[in-house]
Amino acid sequence: MVRYFAAGLLLGATAVAFIAAAVGALPQALVPAPARWALFGVVAVAVLGRELRLWRLRIPENARLVPERVQQLGEWGALQFGFEMGTGMRTYSPSALPHLALLAVVLVVPFPAAFALGAGFAAGRLAMPLLSNAWSDDGGWTELWARSDRVVRPLLALVCVGALTVAMLPG
Amino acid sequence: MTTPGRSQVRRLLHPLTTSLGLLAAALAAGAVVLLEPRGLGTAAAGLLLVTGAGAAAGFANSGST
Numbered sequence: 523m524v525r526y527f528a529a530g531l532l533l534g535a536t537a538v539a540f541i542a543a544a545v546g547a548l549p550q551a552l553v554p555a556p557a558r559w560a561l562f563g564v565v566a567v568a569v570l571g572r573e574l575r576l577w578r579l580r581i582p583e584n585a586r587l588v589p590e591r592v593q594q595l596g597e598w599g600a601l602q603f604g605f606e607m608g609t610g611m612r613t614y615s616p617s618a619l620p621h622l623a624l625l626a627v628v629l630v631v632p633f634p635a636a637f638a639l640g641a642g643f644a645a646g647r648l649a650m651p652l653l654s655n656a657w658s659d660d661g662g663w664t665e666l667w668a669r670s671d672r673v674v675r676p677l678l679a680l681v682c683v684g685a686l687t688v689a690m691l692p693g
Numbered sequence: 694m695t696t697p698g699r700s701q702v703r704r705l706l707h708p709l710t711t712s713l714g715l716l717a718a719a720l721a722a723g724a725v726v727l728l729e730p731r732g733l734g735t736a737a738a739g740l741l742l743v744t745g746a747g748a749a750a751g752f753a754n755s756g757s758t
Contacts, residue, residue, distance in 0.1 A: 535747075535751070573753075610751075610754055615754055616753070616754070617750070617753035617754050619749060619750035619753045619754065620750045620751070620753075620754045622750070623746060623747055623750040626746070631743060635739070635740060635743045638740045638743045638744045638747065639743045639744065639746060639747035640747060641744060641747065642743065642744035642745060642746065642747025642748040642749075642750075642751065643747040643748065643750055643751035643754075644747075644751060645744075645747075645748050645751060646747065646748035646749060646750060646751025646752035646753075646754070646755070647751035647752070647754060647755050648751075649711060649748075649751070649752055649755070650752065650755030651755075653706045653708070653711065656706050657703065657706050666707070666708065667708055670707070670708045670709050673709060673712075674708045674709055674712050674753075675753060677709075677712045677713070677716060678712055678715070678749040678750075678752060678753040679749075679753070680716075681712070681715050681716050681719050681745065681746070681749040682746045682749040682750050682753070683746075684719060684723070685719045685722075685723065685742040685743070685745045685746040685749070686742070686743070686746045688719075688723040688726055688727065688742055689726065689739045689740075689742035689743050689746070691726065691727075
């Protein structure tokens with residue numbers, strides 16, 4: 523079942539990466555790199571501040587809860603649910619980092635690298651249910667995440683913004 | 694009561710440990726990109742950085758959901 527969910531995640535994330543990279547081909551071809559970088563930089567600072575809890579910033583998200591019957595899905599249901607989750611648009615988004623990653627694909631990430639970013643997103647998304655199930659059966663992961671949130675969220679934001687910045691430095 | 698072995702495994706599963714692992718991988722790949730501006734290793738490190746950025750976004754996006 524996990525394999526189907528993971529395959530769905532990968533399909534969903536790479537599909538979004540492909541669409542974003544296709545959309546981004548136009549601005550990447552027409553808009554000068556400094557202008558694209560400036561725009562990305564402004565948004566990256568705004569997202570970083572949000573994740574560091576320096577200010578509030580509303581982000582677009584799908585305000586739908588994941589139904590509990592998800593646990594009883596069959597193989598194809600797991601694949602479909604994985605696909606939906608892989609798009610990052612299936613449920614609430616506690617973080618603005620997926621939005622920043624999407625903008626990076628549109629503005630600064632070269633076409634082939636977009637798929638690496640999508641695969642990474644799927645892997646990061648898959649890590650949570652795997653770690654949660656391995657941690658305990660009593661929902662203890664939710665409490666653990668809530669306790670760690672203050673440190674983990676800024677850390678992940680720094681990794682995301684820093685990695686994108688260094689990776690895209692002109693060689 | 695949690696046994697010491699079980700406790701160590703649980704420490705590895707902690708969200709903070711996972712995040713620190715991502716940070717370590719990003720730092721290593723970033724060092725390769727910055728110190729060795731050309732070459733196949735640099736391209737691979739660049740891809741690893743982009744993948745790591747995606748993984749950080751995916752992990753942060755999952756939260757406790």
